Amino acid sequence: MSQIPTLIIVPGWRDSGSGHWQSLWAESLVGSVRVKQDDWMQPTRNAWVRCISDTILAQPGPVVVIAHSLGCIATTHLPPEVAARIQGALLVAPADPERRGPLVDFAPVPYHALPYRSVLVASSNDPFCPVRTAGAYARAWGSEFVRLQNAGHINIESGFGEWPLGLALLQSLVGSPLLTQPAASAVASSSSLGFQIA
Numbered sequence: 001m002s003q004i005p006t007l008i009i010v011p012g013w014r015d016s017g018s019g020h021w022q023s024l025w026a027e028s029l030v031g032s033v034r035v036k037q038d039d040w041m042q043p044t045r046n047a048w049v050r051c052i053s054d055t056i057l058a059q060p061g062p063v064v065v066i067a068h069s070l071g072c073i074a075t076t077h078l079p080p081e082v083a084a085r086i087q088g089a090l091l092v093a094p095a096d097p098e099r100r101g102p103l104v105d106f107a108p109v110p111y112h113a114l115p116y117r118s119v120l121v122a123s124s125n126d127p128f129c130p131v132r133t134a135g136a137y138a139r140a141w142g143s144e145f146v147r148l149q150n151a152g153h154i155n156i157e158s159g160f161g162e163w164p165l166g167l168a169l170l171q172s173l174v175g176s177p178l179l180t181q182p183a184a185s186a187v188a189s190s191s192s193l194g195f196q197i198a
Helices: 021-028 045-057 070-076 101-106 131-141 164-174 182-192
Strands: 006-010 032-034 063-068 086-092 117-123 144-148
Touching: 006 021, 006 045, 006 070, 021 032, 021 063, 021 164, 045 070, 045 101, 063 070, 063 164, 070 086, 070 101, 086 164, 117 131, 117 164, 131 144
Parallel strands: 006 032, 006 063, 063 086, 086 117, 117 144
Antiparallel strands: none
8 A cells, every 4th residue: 555645835935824724724634734834924935935835844744736826936946856756746826926026036937847746727817917927837747737717826716615626636746545634634535526636
């Protein structure tokens, strides 16, 4: 029997607040570990990549990364020895650091195939990254591309709480049933939802 991967939750710029699907998943999914950055407001690439790397390397086995926004871009900057520990990655609403001044340290975005399976979820009207840019990331990274219609930045402001579709996509990367805390056991049934990958 293969080892169940640890779920590594990687928030984006300014962190994911209470009620954000990443925060809800961190509370409900057994075996999840949330990355903590020293500075959420003024991110630097070296510091963020180091924190993510340290979190991944501290786990006893393979990991699946669950990244949002700038967390997606930081994940693609991980060094090879860290990326080798990743079994898969759910990359949601990636940022576009080349168009956003405070995030410029994360540019240029790597445009090479990721050495693990990844699913990139983007929205047709994300105010922080044009969907065509997200599509270019997906092609370069070798990611399966899921395009959502009018979903904003796929965060609290655009109405995303527990986000059952995201859980179903995550389960496809984990390869085994997601284990939830007893109070959130209803979330586990979301894995039966259908979805389409482009």
